[in-house]
Amino acid sequence: MAEHGHHHGASKATGFHLKLREGTQSLHDQAESGNFQVRMVSGELARIEFSAFLGQMHSLHTVLDPALQDAASRDPRVAQIFDESHLRLGRINQDLADLQCDGPGEPLPSIAEFNQYVNRKLKESPSSLIGVLYVKEGATNGNKFIAKKLRETLGLGEDKAMGYLDPHGKDQRRCWNAFKEQLNELELDQAEQEECLDAAKETFKLMMTVSQEIDATKQSVTAG
Numbered sequence: 001m002a003e004h005g006h007h008h009g010a011s012k013a014t015g016f017h018l019k020l021r022e023g024t025q026s027l028h029d030q031a032e033s034g035n036f037q038v039r040m041v042s043g044e045l046a047r048i049e050f051s052a053f054l055g056q057m058h059s060l061h062t063v064l065d066p067a068l069q070d071a072a073s074r075d076p077r078v079a080q081i082f083d084e085s086h087l088r089l090g091r092i093n094q095d096l097a098d099l100q101c102d103g104p105g106e107p108l109p110s111i112a113e114f115n116q117y118v119n120r121k122l123k124e125s126p127s128s129l130i131g132v133l134y135v136k137e138g139a140t141n142g143n144k145f146i147a148k149k150l151r152e153t154l155g156l157g158e159d160k161a162m163g164y165l166d167p168h169g170k171d172q173r174r175c176w177n178a179f180k181e182q183l184n185e186l187e188l189d190q191a192e193q194e195e196c197l198d199a200a201k202e203t204f205k206l207m208m209t210v211s212q213e214i215d216a217t218k219q220s221v222t223a224g
């Protein structure tokens with residue numbers, strides 16, 4: 001995205017946040033130019049495809065939301081940064097209802113595998129889930145932009161179906177700035193920070209895979 005291509009250099013990043021940002025920068029560039037994201041931004045993405053995407057996010061957050069809550073109860077660093085505004089399941093349910101969808105459907109293999117990964121990390125190292133949270137929160141920056149386009153394309157009304165893509169609404173800037181500050185206040189040692197970075201990379205890769213798989217599903221449908 002030309003007009004958004006320079007955001008990584010736009011503001012000063014420091015500390016643990018800088019580590020996560022630099023360590024995932026090339027993945028972000030890839031994610032941003034992925035087919036699915038490009039079509040979402042250009043407004044081509046049909047309601048049925050957006051619903052399929054949200055259905056997959058439903059499967060993901062069915063595991064991730066409680067895992068984050070659980071991690072927060074086990075690890076004070078997670079508790080320090082995690083709050084209820086990071087939960088997405090309720091919003092996804094409302095979005096799917098707004099879209100008048102049949103329901104979330106079967107999780108793709110990539111989602112099922114990631115859910116196992118999340119549960120494994122929850123047991124092994126609850127603080128590593130901060131890396132997943134970082135990608136989920138960071139992505140709201142770009143998703144807000146996509147939501148703006150989709151509101152126009154889908155024509156469902158301002159307040160409909162965008163709870164997942166635009167969870168913070170007018171508080172986006174404030175939430176993201178606070179989140180970045182909180183990242184840097186966490187007392188995580190080098191090894192723990194590395195674990196978070198690994199989890200962040202896994203999350204990026206998952207989101208790209210899901211987008212590709214949803215694309216493929218659509219192609220196989222239209223191909224007959």
Ligand code: HEM
Nearest residue numbers: 001004007021031032037041134135138139141142204207
């Ligand atoms: C069309 C697609 C996308 C656009 C236009 C976009 C745009 C942006 C923008 C403008 C920011 C900067 C926010 C700021 O610091 O002021 C940002 C940050 C971020 N985005 Fe995206 N994004 C897109 C896709 C994605 C995807 C698919 C993911 C992950 C699944 C993602 C994850 C992140 C993360 C983690 C950050 C935080 C980077 C940091 O630490 O500063 N983005 N994005």
